[in-house]
Amino acid sequence: MKLDKQNCVNKSPLNHYLILVMSIASALTVANIYYMQPLLAKIAQYYHVTQGYSGLLATLTQIGYAFGIFLILPLADIIEKRDLILSMLLGAAVFLLLLFFSSNIVIALFASFGIGFCSIVPQLLIPLAAQLANPNERGKVIGSIMSGLLIGILLSRVVSGFVGKYMGWKSIYLMAAFFMFMLLVILRFTLSKSYAGSKIKYSESLKSMVVLIKQFPILRESSIVGSMVFLAFSAFWAALTFLLQSSHYNMGTDAAGLFGLAGIVGALFSPLAGKISDKKGARFTVGINIVVIIAAYVVFIIFGFQLWGLIIGVILLDLGVQSCNVSNQTRIHQLSEEARNRVTSVYMVSYFLGGAVGSYLGTFSFQHFGWIGVCVIGFLSQLSAVYAHTYKLKKKNQF
Known part of the structure; x- marks a missing residue:
């Protein structure tokens, strides 16, 4: 009887209301990782540290996120998903409060890692939604x-x-801590119980991710491309706040934040990118978006000291990165029903490790080589993405 109940719950319909709730929960949770990017200059002043040192806060947050995905996401193939999601929300709230009350940079660094580690809720919700959705949608x-x-x-x-x-x-x-407590209550009464379909042990689950990397060439390709794409994205956003506060612009943290509005154009394109992936093939969409990201960095290096140039570059960068991420995830979610969360874990660990490296290189490059150094990082990352995407182009089972 218990097994029948579990199967029934796992097959609950995915309606528009539930998709909306999942989208809002994903938005509020992932925001925890990015709040500090426009604030890095102020954080450096508050703790009396260098620009590069304050950049470690953003780096550790993304490393924490990668570790959370690696260690927690495989559990979703083993234990009940709703309680796991609620536990992560509670942990995120605790670490957000710790950062709020932090009195020195060491505590802030520890809290930043914890915030990233517990803010993996979107990566638990996306595979759950993919599981509940019709394959053609x-x-x-x-x-x-x-x-x-x-x-x-x-x-x-x-x-x-x-x-x-x-x-x-x-x-x-x-x-942000208040938002996490609010989401904990809402999701407690919105999400149904969702039991795991796999009987694999946790230790075996972690080991099996190595097997999945060897088993699926598409997973290897998507992981490398995703990490390089997000490296370019994070390098730009980590360096932007310092560029805007330099003598070229003399702007504050509010101006850095406003550039996020330009990037929303790319985010709004994501559903359309998903539809294109369904019709034209996700691999095709990935290739187009790498070209868009390269175009963004061409704009940055030529017109980066003009405000309109930065705005156009941000629109192109976010459009390319976000659409590429959607297409990559569409590809990997077709690989294995039973191991979907572990497949997602491999991809997202690579993705956010790339982001962590990008955050560090963005601040380091700007401090030592200026804006041109940041743009060089962007170009080199996309050359790597092009190589990964075109390597053994004719290999089988591409989609």
């Missing part, structure tokens, strides 16, 4: 939830930029 559903997630990424910078200027940079973390 999977790309569209993933794109819809990704839109919420990506709007959360971009608006987080807008909100934190303004809050940082007018209320102090720490205030946003108190607000």
